[in-house]
Amino acid sequence: MTWSEMQPLLEQACWDTLYMVGWSTLIAVVGGLPLGILLVLTDRGGLLQNVVANKVIGQIVNIARSLPFIILMVALMTFTRWITGTTIGREAAIVPLAVGAIPFFARLVETAVREVDHGLVEAVQAMGGNTWTIVRKVLVPESLPSLISSTTTTIVALIGYSAMAGTVGAGGLGDIAIRYGYQRFETGLMWITVAILAVVISLIQFAGDYAARSLHRRGAHSGPAPKLRLLKAAS
Amino acid sequence: MHLCPGTPTPAHSTVTETHVITTTDLTKVYRSRGREVTALDGVDLHVREGEVYGVIGQSGAGKSSLIRCVNLLERPTSGTVTVAGQDLTALAGRGSRAGRELRQARSRIGMVFQHFNLLSSRTVQDNVELPLEILGKSGGERSRKALELLDLVGLADKAGAYPAQLSGGQKQRVGIARALAGDPKVLLSDEATSALDPETTRSILALLRDLNRQLGLTVLLITHEMDVVKSVCDSAALMENGRIVESGTVSELLATPGSELAAALFPLDGEASGEDRTVVDVTFQGESATQPVISQLARTYNIDISILGAAIDTVGGLQVGRMRIELPGRYEDNVVPIGFLREKGLQIDVPGRESVLVKEGAK
Ligand SMILES: Nc1ncnc2c1ncn2[C@@H]1O[C@H](COP(=O)(O)OP(=O)(O)O)[C@@H](O)[C@H]1O
Numbered sequence: 001m002t003w004s005e006m007q008p009l010l011e012q013a014c015w016d017t018l019y020m021v022g023w024s025t026l027i028a029v030v031g032g033l034p035l036g037i038l039l040v041l042t043d044r045g046g047l048l049q050n051v052v053a054n055k056v057i058g059q060i061v062n063i064a065r066s067l068p069f070i071i072l073m074v075a076l077m078t079f080t081r082w083i084t085g086t087t088i089g090r091e092a093a094i095v096p097l098a099v100g101a102i103p104f105f106a107r108l109v110e111t112a113v114r115e116v117d118h119g120l121v122e123a124v125q126a127m128g129g130n131t132w133t134i135v136r137k138v139l140v141p142e143s144l145p146s147l148i149s150s151t152t153t154t155i156v157a158l159i160g161y162s163a164m165a166g167t168v169g170a171g172g173l174g175d176i177a178i179r180y181g182y183q184r185f186e187t188g189l190m191w192i193t194v195a196i197l198a199v200v201i202s203l204i205q206f207a208g209d210y211a212a213r214s215l216h217r218r219g220a221h222s223g224p225a226p227k228l229r230l231l232k233a234a235s
Numbered sequence: 236m237h238l239c240p241g242t243p244t245p246a247h248s249t250v251t252e253t254h255v256i257t258t259t260d261l262t263k264v265y266r267s268r269g270r271e272v273t274a275l276d277g278v279d280l281h282v283r284e285g286e287v288y289g290v291i292g293q294s295g296a297g298k299s300s301l302i303r304c305v306n307l308l309e310r311p312t313s314g315t316v317t318v319a320g321q322d323l324t325a326l327a328g329r330g331s332r333a334g335r336e337l338r339q340a341r342s343r344i345g346m347v348f349q350h351f352n353l354l355s356s357r358t359v360q361d362n363v364e365l366p367l368e369i370l371g372k373s374g375g376e377r378s379r380k381a382l383e384l385l386d387l388v389g390l391a392d393k394a395g396a397y398p399a400q401l402s403g404g405q406k407q408r409v410g411i412a413r414a415l416a417g418d419p420k421v422l423l424s425d426e427a428t429s430a431l432d433p434e435t436t437r438s439i440l441a442l443l444r445d446l447n448r449q450l451g452l453t454v455l456l457i458t459h460e461m462d463v464v465k466s467v468c469d470s471a472a473l474m475e476n477g478r479i480v481e482s483g484t485v486s487e488l489l490a491t492p493g494s495e496l497a498a499a500l501f502p503l504d505g506e507a508s509g510e511d512r513t514v515v516d517v518t519f520q521g522e523s524a525t526q527p528v529i530s531q532l533a534r535t536y537n538i539d540i541s542i543l544g545a546a547i548d549t550v551g552g553l554q555v556g557r558m559r560i561e562l563p564g565r566y567e568d569n570v571v572p573i574g575f576l577r578e579k580g581l582q583i584d585v586p587g588r589e590s591v592l593v594k595e596g597a598k
């Protein structure tokens with residue numbers, strides 16, 4: 001296979017992966033963030049303590065999270081067809097990817113939000129803030145560095161899952177690696193795919209870490225980073 | 236409302252007889268995993284308008300539970316809490332699920348915390364603006380008020396800094412500015428200086444004192460340090476095992492025989508030099524401090540008096556002198572001279588003896 005033959009394939013695959021991962025990340029964040037926060041709020045001693053709701057949500061999240069993605073994909077076929085009208089292609093792959101990623105992200109959100117100092121919640125209560133104010137002004141902004149790290153982790157996991165989505169004809173980089181590299185012994189193409197994936201994942205990880213760290217730098221836990229101090233002193 | 240150096244600070248707080256905080260027979264029982272802890276056991280507290288009121292007690296005495304019941308962060312098991320004439324216990328909503336009325340009432344009560352509880356994701360100014368956001372104030376009004384308050388606590392130049400870039404004392408100043416944002420009549424302080432070094436503690440206490448005098452702010456503060464009570468409080472209460480065992484204005488306390496608080500506020504050392512000698516603690520306040528009573532005593536009864544220890548100090552803005560003297564003979568032999576001292580308007584405590592009397596009196 002020549003480069004001119006590979007190029008359109010790879011271009012299309014990159015777009016497919018970006019499309020699937022992008023949409024499913026968006027849905028995972030939109031769905032997982034409230035779910036994760038709800039897990040903290042409804043827990044014993046939480047602001048909206050509701051032990052039954054907490055157990056139910058927790059159990060659903062656990063089951064959804066522990067199912068292997070390939071099984072989830074098959075199990076969700078009816079649901080997927082109901083939503084997208086088809087069970088193959090990029091759009092169809094987004095449904096199981098998002099459904100799998102929501103509980104994954106929700107657990108990460110739960111851990112991040114639990115880290116927020118309860119004293120801050122109390123301070124806002126003492127000011128007359130309600131639960132919604134506490135969520136918006138304390139829980140989310142104070143856990144933002146961790147939430148960004150959680151998003152990065154979710155994106156990387158979704159890139160992995162999206163490779164399996166190739167089996168429902170969704171395309172993407174994983175699909176290329178399997179169809180050309182594994183089934184047709186196009187080793188060159190496979191290695192290029194692997195290299196692209198490695199670079200993409202590293203870039204995402206780097207960008208995520210950078211964003212989380214620069215937010216965390218001003219946080220009370222770490223104190224100002226030495227670099228920041230130097231910059232301040234120089235200006 | 237600025238605390239400018241030019242504005243003379245009144246020497247005393249302007250205390251009126253109106254009670255701004257009243258708790259009546261307040262109890263709080265925590266139930267966790269079948270175990271019950273009685274943190275408050277019938278607390279009656281009366282804080283007058285414009286005073287600095289200190290509640291002191293050892294760790295676990297129930298101080299935090301008490302102050303958290305005042306703004307209903309913790310709902311009392313029974314009893315009532317009235318702040319500025321409003322019965323808060325009658326308002327709906329448990330601790331976190333407070334109803335609108337209770338939340339409004341809370342916004343008129345400022346609170347500062349031991350660990351400052353500033354949002355690390357917000358700048359100093361944005362932290363001070365937070366209560367104003369909750370009150371629905373406009374952006375312009377919020378920043379004007381926040382800058383004014385930061386100026387008041389001496390941090391005008393730190394508006395854009397993040398809490399992590401501040402020292403402990405500066406963080407607590409921000410905490411105080413934030414607590415004042417809603418123009419509260421009452422400020423609650425739970426161990427606000429306990430995480431600070433002695434010097435910073437003094438400056439924060441001085442700030443609270445100035446706010447009290449300048450703004451007429453009523454301050455209810457909780458502490459386990461006697462020095463805090465000594466330097467800023469007009470009134471104090473001692474808590475033990477969920478009960479208030481002693482309370483009153485500082486001068487009332489100093490005038491109460493056998494008062495543990497008075498003794499702790501103003502400790503005296505010195506042991507009797509022999510078996511047949513009587514140790515007497517004499518407390519002078521105001522007028523009586525100027526009379527040469529000790530020499531009169533020596534002349535009138537022709538006895539030798541040794542002074543074991545003496546100190547003059549300012550307690551709650553009040554000049555107080557204390558002296559520990561030793562008289563020859565046992566207590567029974569000294570009833571007349573001690574009576575003489577009492578007659579002169581001095582407060583007399585006989586260490587070791589008084590507690591027996593108090594206990595007998597209590598029966
Ligand atoms: N949320 C709680 N749940 C159970 N017990 C508590 C709780 N808060 C306080 N207590 C108990 O109540 C008692 C009084 O505590 P606290 O009011 O914090 O005292 P202080 O502030 O004087 O140290 C202690 O025995 C403490 O263990």
Ligand SMILES: [Mg+2]
Nearest residue numbers: 298299300426
């Ligand atoms: Mg406490």
